[in-house]
Every structure is written in C-alpha cells, then in structure tokens.
Amino acid sequence: MSDKREYDVVIWGASGFTGRLVAEYYLNTYGLDGDLKWAMAGRNEAKLKEVRSELGNEGVTILVADSHDEASLADLVSKTSVICTTVGPYALYGDKLVAACVAAGTDYCDLAGETQWIRRMIDQHHEAAQKTGARIVHCCGFDSIPSDMGVYFLQKNAKEKQGEYAQHVKMRLKSAKGGFSGGTYASMGNVMAEAAKDREVYKVLYNPYGLNPRDAMKGDDVADLTSVKRDDDIGGFIMPFIMAAINTRVVRRSHALAGFQYGKNFMYDEAMISGTGLPGRLKGYIGLAGLAAMMAGKPGGLYKRVLDKFFPAPGEGPNKAEREAGFWNFTVVGVMADGGRVRASVKGDRDPGYGSTSKMLGESAACLALDKSKTPKVSGMLTPSTAMGDALLERLQEKAGLSFEMR
C-alpha cells in the first residue's frame, strides 16, 4: 500500500468484546491527535456510539459497513492503510473483507484461529495479494503471536550466539490466568461444525502442515500431542495445549514463507506443562479429561447445547479486574545439532485472550501502518513474523507488555 489514506488503522468490530478493548487501548496509547490516525467501525452505529460514550471521547470517528455488503466494505477499506478486525467467527463474516483488502491493496490483521478458513483465504488470495501489495496477516493475538514471534526470537538469538539455528523448537505453556469470550467460543464451535460436515476441513485441521504453501505440506512433524507424557527438557510432565492446533501451523507456515531457513528437517511442537512428579502427571490427566469434555459436544446435539450454557454469549468475556489479574508465560527450548539446548521465555502482563490479545492486535496493526520502512518487503497471505519481524518484536516489548528473554 503506497497511496496515503485518510486513516492509518480502522478497528473493524469495535462494538464487540475484543474490538472495544482495542479501541480503548488505542485511545490510551495513541490518543486522537498523535502519529496514528484511527477510527472505529462496525455494522451498528448506535452500538458504536455507546462504545464511544463508554470510552469517554466523542472525538473518535465512527464508520459504518456490513460484512455481507461488498460495496460498503470496498468503501471502508479504501479509506485506511490497515484494517484491524475482530469481527468473528471469521469463517462466517470474514470472506468479503479479506477479498476487499486484497483488491484495494489494504493491509489487514485479525485474531482468526480458524485454520480451515485461513487455508481457504490462502488458496484464494495469496497470489492476488502479492500483486496488489496487500499484507494479510491472520493470528495476531494470543494465537499465534507468542509462538510465532517466540520461535523467531529464539532462532535469531541462537544464530547470533551459536552460529546456527536450533533444529527442533519446543514451546511449553508454563502458566496462564484468564477467561473465555463468547466470540471465541462461537468461533471454536463453528470450526467443529464445519469439520463435522466436511471431510476436507477435517483433513486440513489435522495436517501438521495445514497452512503451508500447497507444494510444501509434508515434513518431519507429527500430529499435536494428545496424551500426558514426560519431557526431560522441562523436568516434568506435559499435556495437550488447545491452541497448538493453530499455533504450530502458523510457525510452520512462517518457516516455509521464509524459505526454510532453519533447515528442511526443522521440527516444532507445543504443549502445556502440567507439573512434576505424581501431582504433575495427575494434573495432566485431569486437564486431558477437561479438554475431551469440551470437545466432545456434537454440533447441534443436546450435550453441546447444555455445554454452551456454561460459556459466555457473544459480546461477553472476562471483566477488567480479571483481565488485569491475568498473565501468561511460555518456556521455549531449542534443541541444537550437537544436542545442546538454548532456552527463552515469552511472557505477557494481562490475561492471554483479551487484555494481552487486544494489545498484540493493536500493535500489529500499528506496525503494519507505521513501520513499513522497517518491515520485510513482502506481501501476500503472511504470518506475524514474516510480515513484521523485528519491528513487531520491538513494539510488543515497548508497548504491549510482552517480554522475550534468553535464559
């Protein structure tokens, strides 16, 4: 995107739970007269005005469009350098917006964790986006920025300090505190509903390389962990991590887009640390049972309908006190060719899904809009690390409360 537009960033979906957090973050961080020109957008003007009143600043610009109305979207995306969208489930509301951004050469970032939809967007738009110069970056929240940027950070340091990249990287969620929003729960439900209907969707979800370029969908990586096992690198037990299903695919796509610089045999996996000794093993099995109970609901079935009652509705999520009391902490282990290890930690200072996610997404959009001279000269269907690299790493640490440290 080279022509100067009216706004740097438009937050699309600002009436939703996460969108309004991004708007609040922008108001507090960038104000209205600073370097970043931004506006809020959505389909319901009255709701957006309510959000604006809650933000306490009537100067915030409101734009109106609808996810299903192509003309309104074309108009919206022509006004801004970057669309920052929290309108999900993306598989239900995202198609036309991505197409409009690609056509107009407008940069784009989102919080999609819906692998099957991202696969469709890559297949439909990668080549066209390369031609128009649009940078389309999915997964700019808790999935998958800590993983994608964590691997980028660890490997950059391994290369600088040891002269070579790690051959295998293990990402381990050590601890986290936070909650769920209705929008996230709805998006997960939609993924399961699509997979139940269409075998091709199921195949994409279970392929470890499901988001790689079509000619690079094979490698040494295996399916995500589905059991509890010991990991000597962390000195305890590990259990499945639900976000691994999207994060591992994003890291592998980054590696492919960057030309397999860590080597064709590079391997990557994710898990949660459940603890040490017998208590750690037991905690792992309890967690496994909880995950199984959550995933067992057949779309439309009675069990799923009962389960739905225990989760928030769209528009709801953890309150301010819960977000501020939240945090997350990953340990990253790189296995070197000689068997040595390099280690890093990646941490966030708010709950993963909303407090931290809204800042990560906001900074991704700001990075696309303001840091073009510092980011890689690439376009197409990208990932956070391949689109923004060091410039994003800097912003996340300076502004979004993340830390990346070698141990």
Ligand SMILES: NC(=O)c1ccc[n+]([C@@H]2O[C@H](COP(=O)([O-])OP(=O)(O)OC[C@H]3O[C@@H](n4cnc5c(N)ncnc54)[C@H](OP(=O)(O)O)[C@@H]3O)[C@@H](O)[C@H]2O)c1
């Ligand atoms: N990756 C992560 O780490 C992460 C974290 C948090 C959230 N998420 C994802 O982000 C998405 C949003 O979550 P949320 O909890 O903020 O959801 P939400 O509160 O339900 O908000 C959804 C937004 O979409 C808007 N919308 C729905 N249909 C639309 C249409 N036809 N045209 C325009 N706008 C429309 C809604 O507008 P109205 O207000 O007018 O209904 C609302 O602003 C979900 O897909 C979720 O999975 C991901």
